[in-house]
Amino acid sequence: MEQFKRRFLYLLFVLALILIPLQSAFAGGADHPNIGETLPLFSVIPFAGMLLSIALFPLLAPKFWHHHFGKISAFWAVVLAVPLLIFYKGLAVYEILHIVLADYVPFLILLGALYTVSGGILLKGTLRGTPVVNTTILAIGTVLASWMGTTGAAMLLIRPFLKANAHRKNRTFMVVFFIFLVANAGGSLTPLGDPPLFLGFLRGVPFFWTFNLLPHMIVVCTILLAIYFLFDMYYYKKEGAQTPPDDGVKEPIRLEGAYNFVFLGGIIAAVLMSGMAKWGEISILGIHRTVQDLARDGILILMAVASMVFTPKPVREGNAFTWFPIKEVAILFIGIFITMIPCLKILQAGTKGELSFLIEAVNQPAHFFWVTGILSSFLDNAPTYLTFLNTALGRFYAGVPELQGVGLLIQENPIYLLAISAGAVFFGACTYIGNAPNFMVRSIAEEAGTPMPSFFGYLLKYSIPILLPIFALVTFIFFI
Amino acid sequence: MKIEKLLFPTKFGELDLNSLESIFPLKDAGLKEVVLYYVIPREEVGFVPYGGYLKEEEQRIREEARIRFEDWQKKLTGAAIDSRIVIEVGDPVADILKTADKEGIDMIVIGRKKIGADRSLFGSRTTQIVTRSLIPVLVSKYMVEVKYEGETVTRINKDIFGIPLLASDWSKPSLKALELLTSFNGIVQKAHICHVIDVKISGRVGTEELHRIEKESKYRLDGYKERLESAGIQTEVHLGAGKSPSEIIRISRDVGATMIIIGTTGKDRLQAFVIGSTSHRVAQLSELPTLLVP
Numbered sequence: 161m162e163q164f165k166r167r168f169l170y171l172l173f174v175l176a177l178i179l180i181p182l183q184s185a186f187a188g189g190a191d192h193p194n195i196g197e198t199l200p201l202f203s204v205i206p207f208a209g210m211l212l213s214i215a216l217f218p219l220l221a222p223k224f225w226h227h228h229f230g231k232i233s234a235f236w237a238v239v240l241a242v243p244l245l246i247f248y249k250g251l252a253v254y255e256i257l258h259i260v261l262a263d264y265v266p267f268l269i270l271l272g273a274l275y276t277v278s279g280g281i282l283l284k285g286t287l288r289g290t291p292v293v294n295t296t297i298l299a300i301g302t303v304l305a306s307w308m309g310t311t312g313a314a315m316l317l318i319r320p321f322l323k324a325n326a327h328r329k330n331r332t333f334m335v336v337f338f339i340f341l342v343a344n345a346g347g348s349l350t351p352l353g354d355p356p357l358f359l360g361f362l363r364g365v366p367f368f369w370t371f372n373l374l375p376h377m378i379v380v381c382t383i384l385l386a387i388y389f390l391f392d393m394y395y396y397k398k399e400g401a402q403t404p405p406d407d408g409v410k411e412p413i414r415l416e417g418a419y420n421f422v423f424l425g426g427i428i429a430a431v432l433m434s435g436m437a438k439w440g441e442i443s444i445l446g447i448h449r450t451v452q453d454l455a456r457d458g459i460l461i462l463m464a465v466a467s468m469v470f471t472p473k474p475v476r477e478g479n480a481f482t483w484f485p486i487k488e489v490a491i492l493f494i495g496i497f498i499t500m501i502p503c504l505k506i507l508q509a510g511t512k513g514e515l516s517f518l519i520e521a522v523n524q525p526a527h528f529f530w531v532t533g534i535l536s537s538f539l540d541n542a543p544t545y546l547t548f549l550n551t552a553l554g555r556f557y558a559g560v561p562e563l564q565g566v567g568l569l570i571q572e573n574p575i576y577l578l579a580i581s582a583g584a585v586f587f588g589a590c591t592y593i594g595n596a597p598n599f600m601v602r603s604i605a606e607e608a609g610t611p612m613p614s615f616f617g618y619l620l621k622y623s624i625p626i627l628l629p630i631f632a633l634v635t636f637i638f639f640i
Numbered sequence: 641m642k643i644e645k646l647l648f649p650t651k652f653g654e655l656d657l658n659s660l661e662s663i664f665p666l667k668d669a670g671l672k673e674v675v676l677y678y679v680i681p682r683e684e685v686g687f688v689p690y691g692g693y694l695k696e697e698e699q700r701i702r703e704e705a706r707i708r709f710e711d712w713q714k715k716l717t718g719a720a721i722d723s724r725i726v727i728e729v730g731d732p733v734a735d736i737l738k739t740a741d742k743e744g745i746d747m748i749v750i751g752r753k754k755i756g757a758d759r760s761l762f763g764s765r766t767t768q769i770v771t772r773s774l775i776p777v778l779v780s781k782y783m784v785e786v787k788y789e790g791e792t793v794t795r796i797n798k799d800i801f802g803i804p805l806l807a808s809d810w811s812k813p814s815l816k817a818l819e820l821l822t823s824f825n826g827i828v829q830k831a832h833i834c835h836v837i838d839v840k841i842s843g844r845v846g847t848e849e850l851h852r853i854e855k856e857s858k859y860r861l862d863g864y865k866e867r868l869e870s871a872g873i874q875t876e877v878h879l880g881a882g883k884s885p886s887e888i889i890r891i892s893r894d895v896g897a898t899m900i901i902i903g904t905t906g907k908d909r910l911q912a913f914v915i916g917s918t919s920h921r922v923a924q925l926s927e928l929p930t931l932l933v934p
Binding site: 214215217218219222223225226229473474477480482484485488492540592593596598599600602603604606607612 | 682683685686687688689690691692693694695697729730731734738772
């Protein structure tokens, strides 16, 4: 007891040491000069290092990366944070706290809640992997992705999809199209669908504004589903239209843990509420956060806890539910968000910042679609989206506060935000590293014995020949 | 009820082979096959961040497990017990329970853990298996360190089936435990049966009612004794009073038991926390191997 008391007092002392200077540093309120105008270009190196680590380590040293990705993430965060704190002191602390409290925490809470709730829904039954059944599963997954997140929809459907096709000889293309549609393109309609859109929502993009991507999504998904159906028909016939070995037991299709859809509804309602309600602001460590945002985060946590409490263990085990992927996202994204600060700030400074050349070069909607897209293919699409959202803000509304700038962008130049959003969401499908669910789907497929192409195999055999022509068509129809 | 096929999941911890050897006497009670089982935790090989799956790593771990198991199989063959090796990637708790069901296993044997900070002799995985299993689970505890009269003593549980103590609360699982104990007739030297009039009961009834309960308990104990003796097992009965878990452990020490057999009603964690689970508490606190029968 005595030891516990001593530890508690020590903890209080350490917290006081940290928090008192922070509070005094930010007592001044929201008037913070934009450090992006003075930050040197090399300050984006840790961000580049972080993203390159994510891109290259899984390829070059996967085992090392698997065991040490947390240390690598921490390394880049420290490489950025220490000099930033030395040179910018209170301002740096403010920026770090701001990105953690206003972006990282809500981002992680949403992902965690969607992951937990969707992990409690188990699709059971005997499905036979014919072209029609498979295309239907992909279409359902595509629709669900915007409402339960690409990760949630992918986790719900990938195992039944693999099981239904276990008897099929050629399964690789099926998983690749699953990644294209369910893990990426399907998530383009709401901020719940894909992490970049939620980050946009946190920065002032209205919940239903992303519905403007519906025509783009219909074009991409219809073409992909049609190509998939033709591929599947071709292979189905080539394989001799095999039927699965009949084990004599045909289970009817059913959902276990379907009440998790109620919790999913709670998540959607909470996110919607936070975009509509105006309940004022409070300051946490000098960072202004709206009451409705905090209420949303609280409700999301509540939904996740309720899902954990009410869902029987065997249901989650049927989904092979594990916290590991969400832990990975939490560890990697704290590094990404912290190292991203200089890049975002410099871009927000517009032509006054060191990245003015980028702002001047990327000036047409088609440029934004392709540059955001290509970078989203090789870097995670969430930070890429934010980077180019800030590029657009820097271009049109340099020096205007972010929330106001986003509002003006939607009113006056919505095509740019559409191009950035579509680029981030659609191109995330181009590689395994474009979007977090891609690697989870790959891992589950490989564990189930489906051979998956290498990083470059995926790119050369599938992404370039199939996705890029579709994206060219999207550019032609919507962005020129 | 007879143990013919058992599942031996392992993490290849120290003394796991000794734990396996300690159940060899079951051969004389009808044991035919042991399924040696290793689960490669999914997180060891899957979900490489942005990378996917470590297929080669999985192969390496599989091969290592196979080599170790093949060495163990020699011991089993020497004891004339058939064995099979199953290695899977997955979630250990879920897959142990699933495999037990799929393979038609009669009993799961899980290893021991050194004494923990909470004096518990097993960890969270063991707790989950014990709580959720629909078949008997033997927590083998080959070597444990226990506090005895203020000193830490190391105890080796080798001949575990010699003097079993069956703790009964007259429930259905207790009857199943009795039935199981009956099937050990070839390997048991002497069995003990105990029942504890728990303090929750003795504390709320009058002396007269307590005497009635005492009389009835003795009567039931004699019934149990008769069942075992008719199966050829020499038996002694004991009636205790007080807090059930500590009383059962006290009796087990007094009679020099080598194992505790106890029925378990399968309370989940919440129920166990709120109303307590005697069987789980006994399994956690006793230095003896504990066979929990659901």
